Amino acid sequence: xxxxxxxxxxxxxxxxxxxxxxxxxxxxxxxxxxxxxxxxxxxxxxxxxxxxxxxxxxxxxxxxxxxxxxxxxxxxxxxxxxxxxxxxxxxxxxxxxxxxxxxxxxxxxxxxxxx
Amino acid sequence: xxxxxxxxxxxxxxxxxxxxxxxxxxxxxxxxxxxxxxxxxxxxxxxxxxxxxxxxxxxxxxxxxxxxxxxxxxxxxxxxxxxxxxxxxxxxxxxxxxxxxxxxxxxxxxxx
Numbered sequence: 001x002x003x004x005x006x007x008x009x010x011x012x013x014x015x016x017x018x019x020x021x022x023x024x025x026x027x028x029x030x031x032x033x034x035x036x037x038x039x040x041x042x043x044x045x046x047x048x049x050x051x052x053x054x055x056x057x058x059x060x061x062x063x064x065x066x067x068x069x070x071x072x073x074x075x076x077x078x079x080x081x082x083x084x085x086x087x088x089x090x091x092x093x094x095x096x097x098x099x100x101x102x103x104x105x106x107x108x109x110x111x112x113x114x115x
Numbered sequence: 116x117x118x119x120x121x122x123x124x125x126x127x128x129x130x131x132x133x134x135x136x137x138x139x140x141x142x143x144x145x146x147x148x149x150x151x152x153x154x155x156x157x158x159x160x161x162x163x164x165x166x167x168x169x170x171x172x173x174x175x176x177x178x179x180x181x182x183x184x185x186x187x188x189x190x191x192x193x194x195x196x197x198x199x200x201x202x203x204x205x206x207x208x209x210x211x212x213x214x215x216x217x218x219x220x221x222x223x224x225x226x227x
Binding site: 004031033042043044045048050055056091093095097101103104105106107108109 | 151156213214218
């Protein structure tokens with residue numbers, strides 16, 4: 001089975017530009033999570049969806065960040081406008097939420113650098 | 116305020132010996148705990164988990180111990196192998212919630 005697929009793997013862009021990160025969850029998984037990893041804060045949850053519906057976005061840092069899940073096989077995390085402090089590794093994870101105590105499966109991340 | 120703490124940023128052990136990674140938590144409502152392993156340039160990979168109704172769970176070379184009264188869990192790897200060299204994250208959730216709270220990780224180096 002294919003794992004969680006994220007694109008791009010690396011993104012370098014200038015401050016003020018719009019950034020779009022993409023995620024394809026594992027087929028059959030109905031929960032999707034976006035995380036950000038930084039040295040200072042570690043791995044923190046930004047938002048998660050269940051059955052394509054956003055359930056908890058309390059971790060989204062500010063209005064510059066938005067996430068969508070238009071269907072069960074695709075999600076985007078958008079930053080507009082981007083700032084240097086947004087530089088981090090962004091992970092997407094998915095989970096078969098219908099069963100108790102199922103682990104989350106992570107993609108390999110997008111390393112984002114804002115100059 | 117960190118609810119899940121891994122106080123050792125790094126750990127170095129010899130091949131064949133035991134590796135013990137520690138994790139402390141502050142939220143007494145946490146009832147499900149997981150360990151993830153992460154190699155450079157890859158995403159975290161699920162390793163082993165434990166429910167709060169247990170105090171031990173074993174899977175091959177990996178054993179997780181939970182001490183609820185101390186709000187402490189540990190991951191034992193026996194015997195340690197060079198391929199175990201990675202960053203290990205402890206994570207916790209509560210009440211069936213899908214939200215995981217992660218520690219900042221411990222980098223394990225197993226020397227041949």
